[in-house]
Amino acid sequence: MSNSTEEQLDLQISIAVTSHQKVVNVASVPKRSPFRYPGGKTWLIPYLRQWLNSLQTKPTLFLEPFAGGGIVSLTVAFENLAEFITMVELDQLVSSVWRTILGDEAEWLAIQIEAFELTAANVDFVLANSNPTARELxxxxxxxxxxxRGGILAPGAGRLKEGESGKGLRSRWYPETLAQRIRDIGRVRTRIAFIEGDGLSVMRxxxxxxxxxxFIDPPYTASSKRAGSRLYNHSELDHNELFRITDTLKxxxxxxxxxxxxxxxxATSYGFDTKPVAMKNTHHAKMSELLIGRNLDWLQNP
Known part of the structure; x- marks a missing residue:
C-alpha cells in the first residue's frame, strides 16, 4: 500500500471515529493565557477536567514539559486541579513572557500593553530593539x-494584513483584556513554577x-506531515525518547x-491507550487529534 493510500485510509478512519463526537465550543472555555498560540489547547480543557477529576487523589504536582501558551497549566492553577504546577519551555521568547508574568515585572508588562498605541510604525520601533532587557523581550x-499571522513566533512568519473585519494589526490586539489576564495570573502565581529548559530532562x-x-503536548513533528516544523523556534524532538521516558513515569x-x-x-508499541477526538483547526475545519494515556476509560464526549 502506498503512503498516499495509507494517508487516505487514515483520514477515512479519523472521520468515521470522530463523526459522532461533539466539537468542543472553545468560546465556552475561560481564556487565561496572554498568548494567541499556534497549536494551543483550548479545545482540550473539558477533557483535561475529566482526566484530572477521574484520579483518586488530587495531584501534588502537575508538570507540563512543553508549556507553550500555557492554557493547560493555567487552567489547572485557576481551577485548583493540582496543588502545584511546573511549566517548562525551551523557547527563549516564550520563556521571557512567563518569567515576567510569574515574576516581579508583571505589572510593568500589563501597563506597557495598556499604554501602547498599536500602529505599524510603533510595532517596527519596538521590534527593532536588538538588545532588550528581559521584560522588554x-x-x-x-x-x-x-x-x-496565527501568532507564529518562528522566523519567516508574516504579519496580519486584513485581519478580522479589516482591522489589520489591531484585530488581535486587546490591551485591556491582555493586561487583565496578566494581573489575574498574579493571583495564582505562587503555585506555579517556571523552568526555561528541556522538558525531557525535567521529565526524567x-x-x-x-x-x-x-500533560505532554510536544511539537507535532513525529509524522511525515511534520505540522509543527514551521510553527515553533524549537520543533526538533526525539519522539522515541519522549515515549520511552513517558513509559517510566510512576x-x-x-x-x-x-x-x-x-x-x-x-503509542501501541509501548502499550498506551489511544483515542482520536474531534476538534476544529484555526480555519474552523473539523479534524481530529489523538489523546494518548495508560488508560482512557475516563474519556467521555464533553
Missing amino acids: AFQTILKNRVN TNAHRQDMVV GDFLMTYDNAREVRHL
Whole structure:
C-alpha cells in the first residue's frame, strides 16, 4: 500500500471515529493565557477536567514539559486541579513572557500593553530593539505574537494584513483584556513554577514521583506531515525518547499528538491507550487529534 493510500485510509478512519463526537465550543472555555498560540489547547480543557477529576487523589504536582501558551497549566492553577504546577519551555521568547508574568515585572508588562498605541510604525520601533532587557523581550514577544499571522513566533512568519473585519494589526490586539489576564495570573502565581529548559530532562528527573501527573503536548513533528516544523523556534524532538521516558513515569499522564499512523504505531508499541477526538483547526475545519494515556476509560464526549 502506498503512503498516499495509507494517508487516505487514515483520514477515512479519523472521520468515521470522530463523526459522532461533539466539537468542543472553545468560546465556552475561560481564556487565561496572554498568548494567541499556534497549536494551543483550548479545545482540550473539558477533557483535561475529566482526566484530572477521574484520579483518586488530587495531584501534588502537575508538570507540563512543553508549556507553550500555557492554557493547560493555567487552567489547572485557576481551577485548583493540582496543588502545584511546573511549566517548562525551551523557547527563549516564550520563556521571557512567563518569567515576567510569574515574576516581579508583571505589572510593568500589563501597563506597557495598556499604554501602547498599536500602529505599524510603533510595532517596527519596538521590534527593532536588538538588545532588550528581559521584560522588554517579554513585551516584544507578546506584541509579535499578536501581530503575526496565527501568532507564529518562528522566523519567516508574516504579519496580519486584513485581519478580522479589516482591522489589520489591531484585530488581535486587546490591551485591556491582555493586561487583565496578566494581573489575574498574579493571583495564582505562587503555585506555579517556571523552568526555561528541556522538558525531557525535567521529565526524567521527576519520573519517580507517584504524586505527579504530566500533560505532554510536544511539537507535532513525529509524522511525515511534520505540522509543527514551521510553527515553533524549537520543533526538533526525539519522539522515541519522549515515549520511552513517558513509559517510566510512576504517575499518570495525558499526551496529545496529531492523529497520524506513525504516532499510533509508536503509542501501541509501548502499550498506551489511544483515542482520536474531534476538534476544529484555526480555519474552523473539523479534524481530529489523538489523546494518548495508560488508560482512557475516563474519556467521555464533553
